[in-house]
Amino acid sequence: MSTAVEQRLTSLWETPKTLRGFLGTVDHKELGRRYIVTAFILLIIGGLEALVIRLQLAGPNGTLLTPEEYNQIFTMHGTTMIYWYAGPILSGFAIFLIPLMSGARDLAFPRLNAFTYWTFLFSAVILYVGPILGEAPHAGWFAYAPYTNAQYSPAHGMDFFNCALLLLTVSTIGAAINFIVSILRHRAPGMTIGRMPLFFYSTLTASFVVLFSLPSLTAANLMIELDRRWGFRFFDVAHGGKALLWQQVFWFFGHPWVYIIFLPATGMVSMMLPVFSRRPIVGYTWVAAATVLTGLTGFGVWAHHMFATGMGQMSMSFFGAASMTISIFTIIQVFAWVATMWRGRPVMTTAMYFVVAFLALLIIGGLDGVVTAVIPVDWQLNDTYWVVSHIHYVVMGANTFPVFAAIYYWGPKMTGRLMNEKLGKWSFWVIILGFNLAFMTMHAVGIEGMPRRIYTYPEGMGWSGMNLAITIGAFILAAGILLTIINFFWSLKHGAPAGKNPWNADSLEWSTDSPPPPYGSVHLPTVTSRHPLWDEHDEEEDPDGSRILDQGRLTFSTTWLDAVPFAVARMPDTTIKPLFAALGVALAFGALAYQLLWVLLGGAVVTIVVTAIWLWPTWQGKDV
Amino acid sequence: MSATAMLQTGRDCPHAAPTVLELDERRGTFGMALLITAESMLFVVLFAAYYYLGPQTDRWAIEEPPRLHYVIPMLVILVVSSLVIYWGDEKVKKEAFGAGKLALIVTILLGCAFLALSYFDYTEHLRTLLPQSDSYGSIFYTIVSLHVAHLTAGLLMLLWTLFQPRWGPAQFTPHKPYHNAAMYWHFVDTVWVFVVAILYVYPNIVH
Numbered sequence: 047m048s049t050a051v052e053q054r055l056t057s058l059w060e061t062p063k064t065l066r067g068f069l070g071t072v073d074h075k076e077l078g079r080r081y082i083v084t085a086f087i088l089l090i091i092g093g094l095e096a097l098v099i100r101l102q103l104a105g106p107n108g109t110l111l112t113p114e115e116y117n118q119i120f121t122m123h124g125t126t127m128i129y130w131y132a133g134p135i136l137s138g139f140a141i142f143l144i145p146l147m148s149g150a151r152d153l154a155f156p157r158l159n160a161f162t163y164w165t166f167l168f169s170a171v172i173l174y175v176g177p178i179l180g181e182a183p184h185a186g187w188f189a190y191a192p193y194t195n196a197q198y199s200p201a202h203g204m205d206f207f208n209c210a211l212l213l214l215t216v217s218t219i220g221a222a223i224n225f226i227v228s229i230l231r232h233r234a235p236g237m238t239i240g241r242m243p244l245f246f247y248s249t250l251t252a253s254f255v256v257l258f259s260l261p262s263l264t265a266a267n268l269m270i271e272l273d274r275r276w277g278f279r280f281f282d283v284a285h286g287g288k289a290l291l292w293q294q295v296f297w298f299f300g301h302p303w304v305y306i307i308f309l310p311a312t313g314m315v316s317m318m319l320p321v322f323s324r325r326p327i328v329g330y331t332w333v334a335a336a337t338v339l340t341g342l343t344g345f346g347v348w349a350h351h352m353f354a355t356g357m358g359q360m361s362m363s364f365f366g367a368a369s370m371t372i373s374i375f376t377i378i379q380v381f382a383w384v385a386t387m388w389r390g391r392p393v394m395t396t397a398m399y400f401v402v403a404f405l406a407l408l409i410i411g412g413l414d415g416v417v418t419a420v421i422p423v424d425w426q427l428n429d430t431y432w433v434v435s436h437i438h439y440v441v442m443g444a445n446t447f448p449v450f451a452a453i454y455y456w457g458p459k460m461t462g463r464l465m466n467e468k469l470g471k472w473s474f475w476v477i478i479l480g481f482n483l484a485f486m487t488m489h490a491v492g493i494e495g496m497p498r499r500i501y502t503y504p505e506g507m508g509w510s511g512m513n514l515a516i517t518i519g520a521f522i523l524a525a526g527i528l529l530t531i532i533n534f535f536w537s538l539k540h541g542a543p544a545g546k547n548p549w550n551a552d553s554l555e556w557s558t559d560s561p562p563p564p565y566g567s568v569h570l571p572t573v574t575s576r577h578p579l580w581d582e583h584d585e586e587e588d589p590d591g592s593r594i595l596d597q598g599r600l601t602f603s604t605t606w607l608d609a610v611p612f613a614v615a616r617m618p619d620t621t622i623k624p625l626f627a628a629l630g631v632a633l634a635f636g637a638l639a640y641q642l643l644w645v646l647l648g649g650a651v652v653t654i655v656v657t658a659i660w661l662w663p664t665w666q667g668k669d670v
Numbered sequence: 671m672s673a674t675a676m677l678q679t680g681r682d683c684p685h686a687a688p689t690v691l692e693l694d695e696r697r698g699t700f701g702m703a704l705l706i707t708a709e710s711m712l713f714v715v716l717f718a719a720y721y722y723l724g725p726q727t728d729r730w731a732i733e734e735p736p737r738l739h740y741v742i743p744m745l746v747i748l749v750v751s752s753l754v755i756y757w758g759d760e761k762v763k764k765e766a767f768g769a770g771k772l773a774l775i776v777t778i779l780l781g782c783a784f785l786a787l788s789y790f791d792y793t794e795h796l797r798t799l800l801p802q803s804d805s806y807g808s809i810f811y812t813i814v815s816l817h818v819a820h821l822t823a824g825l826l827m828l829l830w831t832l833f834q835p836r837w838g839p840a841q842f843t844p845h846k847p848y849h850n851a852a853m854y855w856h857f858v859d860t861v862w863v864f865v866v867a868i869l870y871v872y873p874n875i876v877h
Contacts, residue, residue, distance in 0.1 A: 158701075219708050223701050223704040223708075224701075226704055227704070230700075231694075231697060257708045258708075258711050261709070261711035261715060268812070269812070272801075273808075276802075277801075278802060279803070279804050279807070280805055280809065286723065286805035291722055291723060294718075294722060295718075603694035611691060612691065612694075614692070616693060658826075663834065
């Protein structure tokens with residue numbers, strides 16, 4: 047391996063360390079890290095909001111917050127966590143990992159990648175303009191009409207909510223397109239569809255779900271914004287509108303979104319768990335098929351959020367049955383994971399602790415979900431703390447725990463330093479203690495009949511003790527998360543060097559240095575099995591140097607089924623155009639919140655002009 | 671499209687890689703297809719909303735169906751334009767760029783004609799129905815206007831393609847601009863077929 051080649055590749059792929067490089071990077075490793083950091087900061091913000099909620103509810107007759115402030119805080123908490131943390135952080139890992147796992151040098155559309163990062167960031171900014179102005183949205187993360195109409199919510203909070211979400215749907219759909227093309231077109235030669243890492247199945251499924259479900263959220267937000275500020279009548283019952291239209295359109299997006307924030311996390315688990323069990327996953331094909339079927343069935347269950355709205359018997363039966371069906375696909379995966387541990391020799395690292403806890407929490411959250419798929423029980427428990435508890439077991443258990451595992455597992459690949467195992471395990475135990483104290487107790491307080499979203503409660507309801515326990519649990523949970531943050535920064539300086547493959551893992555990202563050089567691998571790897579680093583084949587063996595591809599920014603395009611290379615793809619260089627395009631879109635959607643139509647038009651024109659320049663082709667012979 | 675820069679790849683690659691590979695110009699086409707998928711879902715959801723709102727409204731379209739004398743010619747215009755741009759796309763594939771350019775200009779003109787007729791259709795409708803009148807007005811104008819917005823976007827893509835000096839193999843951008851813009855135009859036209867069938871023709875049939 048000659049250093050001259052490495053130098054040439056570095057000079058081709060490196061992002062200049064200048065302001066222009068910072069703003070214009072298209073490197074998936076840099077953008078992936080930024081996505082993760084941004085989403086994690088939003089997790090912290092959302093977490094602090096949760097702590098304020100818990101302080102208010104710690105005892106009866108809380109006076110910390112007014113009812114309106116309480117509504118705003120719980121709305122910001124849910125909105126931040128569900129839309130701006132849970133989805134984007136998984137996108138961050140996908141952006142960082144997909145090219146490395148598939149032996150490609152970048153995602154299919156690196157500039158689109160930069161654009162989706164900037165739009166994601168700006169949408170978060172727009173969302174948080176509301177609270178800064180004291181006009182936060184206050185209708186919960188699913189923002190039911192007609193409460194969100196201008197008549198009942200005259201402040202600009204709901205406008206920021208709608209416009210920020212509209213921008214986020216643009217960003218998320220862009221990212222999904224990027225993932226689909228990357229996975230189906232740029233896998234290493236030989237990485238056939240049957241040899242893909244399971245993370246690819248889950249991200250691919252989630253991305254298709256995004257493509258088919260997110261436009262529904264776009265439509266919903268557009269309709270409510272038109273109702274609010276332009277006098278349209280979609281949700282105005284007096285003029286032929288229907289309040290339930292919002293619920294139908296929203297949940298057609300909303301339930302698939304659960305799988306969008308769940309499936310990629312299961313994919314990460316399917317990568318980590320076999321490595322620490324020291325054996326290939328049991329039932330690879332079953333897990334892959336179950337992943338895809340979860341995504342498909344996820345489209346047939348949205349109305350189970352609406353059982354309490356007075357639906358027909360037939361449709362309730364259908365959606366109840368579909369909701370039960372979907373648990374079969376999840377349980378297939380759970381059995382595969384358990385069997386893998388059973389047949390393997392588990393190595394209990396911190397990452398594995400979080401993975402195993404994920405399994406336990408998923409089963410608890412899954413079972414209390416099955417309970418609510420029984421319609422009479424749902425009528426009893428709907429809108430109580432039982433549901434709050436369920437969503438936290440499922441979303442935190444099945445998203446945040448895998449994410450923490452991933453931080454301990456892939457973090458060293460990103461930073462080059464292993465994190466401290468001892469502190470990590472401390473962090474884990476504190477988190478698991480706080481989590482269960484808070485949310486297990488919430489089940490009980492839900493059965494006792496405490497409704498969700500009340501800003502306080504009187505004495506003598508029998509809820510006071512449990513609420514205090516929940517608050518204590520929430521603070522313990524926060525302390526545990528803080529320990530991991532401390533661990534991360536401590537390890538950046540003092541952690542042991544990670545080396546290429548600290549976990550002796552099987553997938554391709556571990557064949558590169560930690561952190562990976564800008565070009566990934568010197569010789570683009572080839573693959574002959576599902577576990578490239580565990581088999582005999584040398585991925586980078588390339589005696590005549592024909593897979594270096596240093597004639598420019600190049601990577602292979604391969605067929606989607608058999609991964610036979612059929613073309614060489616040219617990748618773009620550092621450019622700040624995506625940033626300006628994102629600024630234009632953000633300006634347009636930000637202006638929408640105040641109905642500044644001329645500013646909106648200006649933003650659209652900026653976007654169109656920048657995009658036209660961005661996509662302007664250069665021709666053979668002009669430059670390389 | 672003919673091969674551009676020829677690149678050698680290894681014969682030792684275990685999966686029978688061809689020794690000479692072309693430059694990949696069709697990533698953008700794949701991306702465009704996925705974008706069209708997502709955009710189609712936007713219209714699917716809005717059509718679903720149209721049906722969901724329908725039955726309980728006093729003044730639903732069946733009472734007073736929208737008139738067809740503008741939209742049918744508009745439909746003809748778009749179908750013809752789709753055929754023209756398809757023909758042009760085929761010509762550009764065979765590197766007959768002159769014919770391609772002609773087809774592009776004709777398509778753009780037809781698109782502008784559509785917008786002009788669309789203006790008349792709007793003014794006529796707005797006399798009797800406003801988006802603020804009732805839920806029917808809201809969903810009707812939302813669907814029609816979103817289609818116009820998409821059609822304008824498609825027109826901008828066609829114009830952008832027109833201004834490019836040539837449509838030979840692009841080296842830097844992974845796109846075939848002509849083909850991608852044409853694809854998007856077909857999508858816009860297809861949506862209009864559904865708009866006419868669902869919002870205009872069907873209410874006239876059941877009336």
